[in-house]
Amino acid sequence: MPAEVSSASPSSPPLTERQEARRRRILHASAQLASRGGFDAVQMREVAESSQVALGTLYRYFPSKIHLLVATMQDQLEHMHGTLRKKPPHGETAAERVAETLMRAFRALQREPHLADAMVRALTFADRSVSPEVDQVSRQTTVIILDSMGLENPTPEQLSAVRVIEHTWHSALITWLSGRASIAQVKIDIETVCRLIDLTAPEGHR
Amino acid sequence: MPAEVSSASPSSPPLTERQEARRRRILHASAQLASRGGFDAVQMREVAESSQVALGTLYRYFPSKIHLLVATMQDQLEHMHGTLRKKPPHGETAAERVAETLMRAFRALQREPHLADAMVRALTFADRSVSPEVDQVSRQTTVIILDSMGLENPTPEQLSAVRVIEHTWHSALITWLSGRASIAQVKIDIETVCRLIDLTAPEGHR
DNA sequence: ATCAAGTCTGAAACTTGTTCTAGATTAGCG
DNA sequence: CGCTAATCTAGAACAAGTTTCAGACTTGAT
Numbered sequence A, B: 001m002p003a004e005v006s007s008a009s010p011s012s013p014p015l016t017e018r019q020e021a022r023r024r025r026i027l028h029a030s031a032q033l034a035s036r037g038g039f040d041a042v043q044m045r046e047v048a049e050s051s052q053v054a055l056g057t058l059y060r061y062f063p064s065k066i067h068l069l070v071a072t073m074q075d076q077l078e079h080m081h082g083t084l085r086k087k088p089p090h091g092e093t094a095a096e097r098v099a100e101t102l103m104r105a106f107r108a109l110q111r112e113p114h115l116a117d118a119m120v121r122a123l124t125f126a127d128r129s130v131s132p133e134v135d136q137v138s139r140q141t142t143v144i145i146l147d148s149m150g151l152e153n154p155t156p157e158q159l160s161a162v163r164v165i166e167h168t169w170h171s172a173l174i175t176w177l178s179g180r181a182s183i184a185q186v187k188i189d190i191e192t193v194c195r196l197i198d199l200t201a202p203e204g205h206r
Numbered sequence C: 001a002t003c004a005a006g007t008c009t010g011a012a013a014c015t016t017g018t019t020c021t022a023g024a025t026t027a028g029c030g
Numbered sequence D: 001c002g003c004t005a006a007t008c009t010a011g012a013a014c015a016a017g018t019t020t021c022a023g024a025c026t027t028g029a030t
Helices: A017-041 A044-050 A055-061 A065-086 A094-111 A113-125 A128-149 A156-177 A183-200 B017-041 B044-050 B055-061 B065-086 B094-111 B113-125 B128-149 B156-177 B183-200
Strands: none
Touching (some): A017 A044, A017 A055, A017 A113, A065 A094, A065 A128, A156 A183, A156 B156, A183 B156, B017 B065, B044 B065, B065 B113, B094 B113, B094 B128, B113 B156, B128 B156, B156 B183
């Protein structure tokens, strides 16, 4: 199985090696700065300097700070997906497995709360100009959830439930990041919404 | 029944008449500019000018653009609550009534999509420094939902369901505002999540 | 009415995201 | 190799949120 080449939108001209390297340096610098101080700490001039790239070049690669952070999130999501798929959840019901997976992801975010802050804030603040990228993040999240459910071809009802779960996931993260909800609270909310899955399950489980 | 004096946090020194008037002018200008062009169109210098107040004064009343927009949302939410409470929803089950109420609110937002954009973006972008205000908005929303359910003393489970509904509501609004979900899609998501209520209902309904 | 404290004003300054420009470098090609 | 188009760089410039400051105005208490 191929290791890289995974996500980047297949459109647009392919990048040369040096360009790929620049892109990588930029994303790395972004994640690093974000890990330090969250959204505000990711300052475009600093990202440019850290990644040894001119400001104009940074903007050529990522047309705005939001684009940059959403791309950073795409990047992190891939890692996450890889990690999660190695050890699949072992709950009985689909609802349990999804909740388990999300809580695992949540614990990963807790290890880098500032990074989580930067990424999630960017994601929810994104306007129409970032729709394609945000959508890609959303699709990736959907894949992770469906994966953990272990479903081949979900029903429309189940897809609705997954959408609602994603809504809850994002919004719960926000309330946690802004200090308005505890970790325990987030856990409860996730478990609550995951019950929707059982509600929409057609027949037997697994 | 008293007409005004409704929301403002009861703490802090009471405002003089002229101060109250200034505050009102600022909120009005904010809503007006937001209605025109959304989040970006609410520029602090313009708000100050429109409301005939010095920039420094504006910042004394609202310490940031986010604070201003969240306060604007509090203001609008009150109107909304008043309007909604006049014609209570007539669905059979609690779930139906909540969905009906939220869809009614959604239609109101559709009439001023730019204003909705400004308020919702501010709400989700708010950091810890705005927690108290955001929390107040959240509480107000909870009250509206519980109101429409017609519950006296909800169980903890039901409160969880309401929290999840709020999460879904906010996040669904965001996806709609950023053009990633249709109105129909939002409707489906709301109806889907409202099913959670029936799931947590203890006994008979109504 | 008068004084002190607090508030408001107008304007400048500062910060950080974003855009623009002129010149150097690089990549692809004949 | 030598050319051309695309890309990159350094740095200035611009935009909007935020801060600061000196002076004018209000308010509340005496």
